[in-house]
Amino acid sequence: MPPAPKPEILAAFEAAKGFMPAGEGLALYAAAVEAGHLGLPLLEVGTYCGRSTILLADAAREAGVTVLTLDHHRGSEEQQPGWDYHDPQTVDPEVGLMDTLPTFRRTLHRAGLEEHVVALVGRSPQVSRIWGTPLGLVFIDGGHTDEHANGDYEGWAPHVAEGGLLVIHDVFPEPEDEFTGQAPYRVYLRALESGAFTEVSATDSLRVLRRTGTGI
Numbered sequence: 538m539p540p541a542p543k544p545e546i547l548a549a550f551e552a553a554k555g556f557m558p559a560g561e562g563l564a565l566y567a568a569a570v571e572a573g574h575l576g577l578p579l580l581e582v583g584t585y586c587g588r589s590t591i592l593l594a595d596a597a598r599e600a601g602v603t604v605l606t607l608d609h610h611r612g613s614e615e616q617q618p619g620w621d622y623h624d625p626q627t628v629d630p631e632v633g634l635m636d637t638l639p640t641f642r643r644t645l646h647r648a649g650l651e652e653h654v655v656a657l658v659g660r661s662p663q664v665s666r667i668w669g670t671p672l673g674l675v676f677i678d679g680g681h682t683d684e685h686a687n688g689d690y691e692g693w694a695p696h697v698a699e700g701g702l703l704v705i706h707d708v709f710p711e712p713e714d715e716f717t718g719q720a721p722y723r724v725y726l727r728a729l730e731s732g733a734f735t736e737v738s739a740t741d742s743l744r745v746l747r748r749t750g751t752g753i
Contacts, residue, residue, distance in 0.1 A: 539567040546595045549648040554640060555588025557706070564740035565704060566592040569674060572702045573600025577673035580696075582661055582689045583706075584608035586637050587644035589678065594650040602673065607657040607664055610638040661685070665692025672696045677724065678706040686720035690727065694734075694753045703734055703746045728753070 573596055584606040597604045645651045675693045697703050707721045725744050728734040731753050734746035
């Protein structure tokens with residue numbers, strides 16, 4: 538049986554604002570528990586409101602490591618006004634732009650996990666350029682354009698330690714999912730074709746890969 542979060546953690550995950558289904562969340566949790574054994578930080582690209590961060594943080598707490606979660610908190614392309622995934626409650630009325638950071642902080646507070654998470658607020662390329670620490674897990678769940686998905690892969694996959702895990706969300710091979718999942722799917726194929734990563738598991742749109750070679 539794969540490791541599973543405690544009922545109160547799963548309840549906090551299900552109550553949090555976000556899009557990840559429970560089945561994919563359980564697969565992410567199991568990957569985080571495994572990666573935690575490396576004793577290295579776990580990094581999430583694409584925080585949104587902290588739904589998946591809850592599971593990563595609980596796994597990190599059990600392993601005695603830290604979760605880093607990175608987002609500019611202004612929303613990705615499909616979350617902007619006029620798109621299907623837009624939530625008007627995430628808009629800051631003073632500036633007229635999305636700001637998911639306050640909701641994220643409340644999410645972690647309610648789950649009792651604030652001390653196990655470091656929030657990185659900024660653009661993924663800017664942060665990855667100055668990053669120098671090996672990571673036990675990198676979870677790519679940011680922007681869904683080719684520019685952003687490839688940027689996240691190129692910026693963060695090099696930091697996955699030997700034996701560490703690369704997790705990619707919203708991997709949809711079907712052409713009709715061009716906007717929501719084709720860019721992550723192409724990044725997933727790129728990772729496999731690089732020879733640096735080997736697939737460990739596939740749960741719906743979540744793919745878990747292990748670093749088994751060098752490069753990206």
